Amino acid sequence: MTPTLNTLLTGLEQRGKDNDARVSERRRKYLNITRDTGEFLAVLVKAIRAGRVLEIGTSNGYSTLWLASSLNNGGRVVTVEFDNDKIGEAKANFQRAGLVDRIEQIEGDAVTYLRGNTATFDLVFLDADRSQYLDVADRIMEAVKPGGVLVCDNALSHAAEMADFIAHLQQHPRFTTCLVPVGKGEFVAYKSCL
Numbered sequence: 551m552t553p554t555l556n557t558l559l560t561g562l563e564q565r566g567k568d569n570d571a572r573v574s575e576r577r578r579k580y581l582n583i584t585r586d587t588g589e590f591l592a593v594l595v596k597a598i599r600a601g602r603v604l605e606i607g608t609s610n611g612y613s614t615l616w617l618a619s620s621l622n623n624g625g626r627v628v629t630v631e632f633d634n635d636k637i638g639e640a641k642a643n644f645q646r647a648g649l650v651d652r653i654e655q656i657e658g659d660a661v662t663y664l665r666g667n668t669a670t671f672d673l674v675f676l677d678a679d680r681s682q683y684l685d686v687a688d689r690i691m692e693a694v695k696p697g698g699v700l701v702c703d704n705a706l707s708h709a710a711e712m713a714d715f716i717a718h719l720q721q722h723p724r725f726t727t728c729l730v731p732v733g734k735g736e737f738v739a740y741k742s743c744l
């Protein structure tokens with residue numbers, strides 16, 4: 551990681567903590583992943599040599615920066631967010647990081663996006679509205695390329711909310727799953743190549 555990116559990430563971590571402690575309205579909280587989750591995602595992206603990544607839940611782009619900075623040249627992150635203020639902040643952060651070329655921002659509802667999506671991705675990172683995951687579970691599973699990986703944040707911090715979605719994946723014959731106790735708990739599911 552370059553010193554410039556590290557400084558930006560460290561600044562966003564502090565800004566996220568300060569903001570989320572100060573504001574009460576959930577919509578205005580950043581709810582960023584933890585730094586060790588960022589490190590975990592970076593290792594995964596590099597280990598599977600991911601070329602295409604889908605992120606559901608951009609917020610101000612903190613996790614997107616971990617994903618995008620770990621891609622090889624030519625790799626791309628598609629990231630979905632519906633909150634206009636956060637879309638704007640994320641855009642500015644991507645410019646600061648010099649990673650605009652690797653990131654495509656989808657400005658809109660993730661469920662609508664997933665229902666219309668036909669592309670597949672080497673890695674899909676879910677970090678949005680957990681109550682919606684089960685409804686679009688089939689679309690999420692379709693979005694993972696055979697040989698690709700799905701990662702879901704908050705699997706320990708919000709285990710009850712994630713239970714049905716996680717059980718759905720655990721029972722699916724194409725997926726091999728595990729729970730990684732990093733950050734808020736990362737549920738990881740590998741999709742087999744038939």
Ligand SMILES: C[S@@+](CC[C@H](N)C(=O)[O-])C[C@H]1O[C@@H](n2cnc3c(N)ncnc32)[C@H](O)[C@@H]1O
Binds near residue numbers: 630682
């Ligand atoms: C936990 S935050 C994402 C944090 C981000 N991944 C990070 O670590 O920096 C969840 C984000 O998902 C967005 N979100 C929730 N439901 C959504 C939906 N249906 N469509 C698009 N964005 C959604 C929220 O506005 C919020 O910014």
